[in-house]
Amino acid sequence: MERKHFLKSIAMVTFAPALLLAACKETGKQPAAQEAQQTFTCPMHPQVVQNKPGTCPICGMDLVPFDKNNKDATLHLGDNQMALGNITTMVAGTGTLSNFRQLNGRLVTDPEKTAVISSRVPGRVEVLYVKETGVKVSKGQPLYKIYSEQLATLQQEYLLAVAQVKQFPDDARFQQIEKAARQKLTLYDQSDAQIQQLVQAQKVNPYVTYPATVSGMVSELSVTEGQYVAEGGAIMRLEGYNQLWVEADVYPAEAAAVQPGQSVKVLVAGYEHEPQQMTIQFINPVLQSGSQLMQIRGAIANPDNRWQPGLQANILLPVKSRGDVLTLPVDAVIRDARGTHVWIEKKKGEFEPRRVQTGMENFDAVEITEGLAAGEKVVVTGAYLLYSEFMLKKGADPMASMKH
Known part of the structure; x- marks a missing residue:
């Protein structure tokens, strides 16, 4: 019995150091495993962090892996990534800004571009060459034809006056009558060619066609075919x-x-x-x-x-207008609850967020009062893509570790 107890003691003394060494090795491996453990975050809500894949409890998006030990505040993009993200830059400079x-x-x-076409003679509208609104007409284009008994009477008077002048060419009184009759026809918008044709034909024509005096669009029609109109009555309205x-x-x-x-x-x-x-x-x-x-x-x-x-x-x-101010395009500035920042290209393909203070702005440009110097290269398109890329790679808001 004592022999068995002695053998057990010898075995424990022999194997105890080995067991203790193995336990220490296992203990030493455990922190390394914890350090290598993958971390996941939400692209839209970087405050959501967990040690396994899943979905964001806020927006439901799939969590993406990131290196939580990466404290570098810069982003590195290749030429293809910059082309796909439409990342363009400009050198910040001063200029005049108006609000x-x-x-x-x-x-x-x-x-001033509107004209009302009115009838120069009383009568009946026989033909409307333009019968609807919205039609474009050109100057000189026929618009309507009118039948006027009064015009026929004036034409007959003029033919009689011309005959009297031919019969008594030396009578000044008949010449004055002929001149007055011709003037009446002119007032009724009869051209010299029409009057000459009347004399040659020796036949009255109670129909007269009126052309457009200006070019424009027909915006209103005041008459229809067969309608009687008074002298000066509106026919249509043209708008330029x-x-x-x-x-x-x-x-x-x-x-x-x-x-x-x-x-x-x-x-x-x-x-x-x-x-x-x-x-x-x-x-x-x-x-x-x-x-x-x-x-x-x-x-x-x-x-x-x-x-x-x-x-x-x-x-x-x-x-308001100010001169000699540092300005950037509005799209170059990113705003969120933490503040305002821009992205600076330090060198080719290397970008860094920078907190800035803004001043006066308009629809196109914004004044930068602090955080940026003239001559620095600033991202003007694709800034929000850099913001998203930073959260994907770093798992944090770029404003959290930003330079002031």
Whole structure:
């Protein structure tokens, strides 16, 4: 019995160091395994971090792996990645920046380009050559034919006066009568050629065709075929759209910033990428009925009639201007709850986030007051893609470790 106890003691003494060494090795391996463990995060919510794949509890997106020990604040992109992400840069510089106030406006027909076609003689409209609105007509194009008994009477009087002059060529009184009868026909829009044809034919023609006196679009028809019209009665209205008025509403308190002759930008709906320059021509001193708004007006060219009256337009009224300020395009600046930052290209393919402070801005550019120096190369397109790429690779918001 004592022999067995002695043998057990010898065995424990012999194997104890080996067991202790193995235990230490296992203990030493455990931290290394923990360090090599993969970490996952949400691309949209970098605060979500876990040690296994899954979905984001906030937005439901699949979690992506990232290296949580990578503290480098820069991103490295290859030429292909930059081309696919449309990453472009510009050198920051100083210039003049103007701030704008946006006024709501609309395009309307320019009355100076509007003409009313009226009947020069009383009578019945026999033929309308243009029978619907929206039709484009050219100057000299026949518009309508009218039957006029009064015109026939005047033609007969003129033929009689011409016959009297032929019979008594030396009588000044008959010459004056002929001249007066001819003048009446001229007032009824009879041309010299038509009067000459009347004399040659020796036959009255109560029908007269009237052409368009201007070019334009038919916006209104006032008569139909067979209808009687009085002398001066409206036949149709023609509108020219090669130039349009721009009317905008402004509050009386804002009217002090507007002056006749002032140059402003106009953005037509659907053509915001083609701003038009306009000079303010008129400021209505009277408030619009039922409102507390005044109205300003100017005119813009309308090439190829591509804009129609009634389209919405915005007028950008400059209210403040500063010179020699550091500016960037609006898309180059990223804003979130943590602040404002831009991306700087340190060298080819290496990008770094930078916190900045902004000042005055308009629709196109923003002033940088702190955090950026003239001459630095700034990302102007694709900045948000760099923001997303940073969160994917680093698993953190770039604002968290940003340089000030």
